[in-house]
Amino acid sequence: MNWDDTAPPTAEDAAGAAADRLVAADADGEDTAVEAALRPKDLEEFVGQERVREQLDLVLKAARARGATADHVLLSGAPGLGKTTLSMIIAAEMGAPIRITSGPAIQHAGDLAAILSSLQEGEVLFLDEIHRMSRPAEEMLYMAMEDFRVDVIVGKGPGATAIPLELPPFTLVGATTRAGLLPPPLRDRFGFTGHMEFYAPAELQRVIHRSAGLLDVVIETEGAAEIAGRSRGTPRIANRLLRRVRDYAQVKADGVITREVASQALGVYEVDGRGLDRLDRAVLTALLKLFGGGPVGLSTLAVAVGEERETVEEVAEPFLVREGLLARTPRGRIATPAAWTHMGLVPPQQQAGGSGQQGLFGA
Ligand SMILES: Nc1ncnc2c1ncn2[C@@H]1O[C@H](COP(=O)(O)OP(=O)(O)OP(=O)(O)O)[C@@H](O)[C@H]1O
Ligand SMILES: [Mg+2]
Numbered sequence: 001m002n003w004d005d006t007a008p009p010t011a012e013d014a015a016g017a018a019a020d021r022l023v024a025a026d027a028d029g030e031d032t033a034v035e036a037a038l039r040p041k042d043l044e045e046f047v048g049q050e051r052v053r054e055q056l057d058l059v060l061k062a063a064r065a066r067g068a069t070a071d072h073v074l075l076s077g078a079p080g081l082g083k084t085t086l087s088m089i090i091a092a093e094m095g096a097p098i099r100i101t102s103g104p105a106i107q108h109a110g111d112l113a114a115i116l117s118s119l120q121e122g123e124v125l126f127l128d129e130i131h132r133m134s135r136p137a138e139e140m141l142y143m144a145m146e147d148f149r150v151d152v153i154v155g156k157g158p159g160a161t162a163i164p165l166e167l168p169p170f171t172l173v174g175a176t177t178r179a180g181l182l183p184p185p186l187r188d189r190f191g192f193t194g195h196m197e198f199y200a201p202a203e204l205q206r207v208i209h210r211s212a213g214l215l216d217v218v219i220e221t222e223g224a225a226e227i228a229g230r231s232r233g234t235p236r237i238a239n240r241l242l243r244r245v246r247d248y249a250q251v252k253a254d255g256v257i258t259r260e261v262a263s264q265a266l267g268v269y270e271v272d273g274r275g276l277d278r279l280d281r282a283v284l285t286a287l288l289k290l291f292g293g294g295p296v297g298l299s300t301l302a303v304a305v306g307e308e309r310e311t312v313e314e315v316a317e318p319f320l321v322r323e324g325l326l327a328r329t330p331r332g333r334i335a336t337p338a339a340w341t342h343m344g345l346v347p348p349q350q351q352a353g354g355s356g357q358q359g360l361f362g363a
Helices: 029-040 051-067 084-092 109-117 135-147 203-214 221-229 234-253 261-267 278-290 300-306 309-322 337-342 358-362
Strands: 073-076 098-102 124-128 149-154 161-166 171-176 194-196 326-329 332-335
Touching: 029 203, 051 073, 051 084, 051 194, 073 084, 084 098, 084 171, 084 203, 098 135, 098 326, 109 278, 109 332, 135 221, 149 171, 203 221, 203 234, 221 234, 221 261, 234 261, 278 300, 278 309, 278 326, 278 337, 300 309, 300 332, 309 358
Parallel strands: 073 171, 073 194, 098 124, 124 171
Antiparallel strands: 149 161, 326 332
């Protein structure tokens, strides 16, 4: 694959790129299968997130010293940054069992009542995607969090009665990718909120070394750095790229991951030096080559790459914006100078003799 390919991207180039992306932050089937083995088991092993780790360490140590159940904890942050991992660490650090469920799994308040009433004292209840819980369940949760009590409604209509049910003290750990969507009364009932940030390359490098050790893969520092730089600040992506690079190293090299092996492998998988994949590059290429860097409307840009508007807007753009390669303006999408540099192209006004525009659109 030649990244500097001058032909405009075709629909075929972009099609499928969104479906099964190596650089997607959400877990795929394979991730789910191997992630359990790669999860750090205690705070010490958990890489990065210094602030959250330090604060959480205090919360847990204090609770342990008092012999009490830890305060409820809310973890917010983008997919793949370690929320589920941290919830398990909280339970492990407290020496408590953990029960795992998620917002979408709780359709009725009764579902939640059943879970809450079967908790043991001190148990950690991990509620993933807590922003997707139903309204009635949410209201039941308020009372459970605050007073360790729920009202179970028996019967219907005028004859319905609320039977109060005492709960043992427990620790709720809620996780959300969208903290802004949580109703304030719910947010306020957490004693501690940890905001997970994207990881620095050096931190991802540590994640990769650690995972390589667990997977019995030999990796050089430079090899880990190469993978880290393409992992979009996300441990899940780092671990996934490591597995693909390991395959390549076994088949095409002597199994050792050097910088060169990592770079070649990720070239095969079309993940570039900055973690952009084919879809990301198709969007940038269209924006730069067909529209001179913009501004261009989202719909036009989507047609040019042969993708749905939503795919461009929700799948490709967030990372391009985060990387400072693309900006969304009221007049449309524009490429930043960094985008031109990254794609190895020269902006029209910098091209010699003013013939740049023509050359650009004529290409
Ligand atoms: N700080 C970390 N140190 C080492 N590995 C990590 C760290 N954070 C996450 N990982 C690894 O990344 C993978 C994904 O982490 P996890 O499942 O906890 O993410 P998440 O935030 O729960 O994602 P989602 O929002 O999709 O549920 C796991 O395999 C885990 O081992
Ligand atoms: Mg998770």
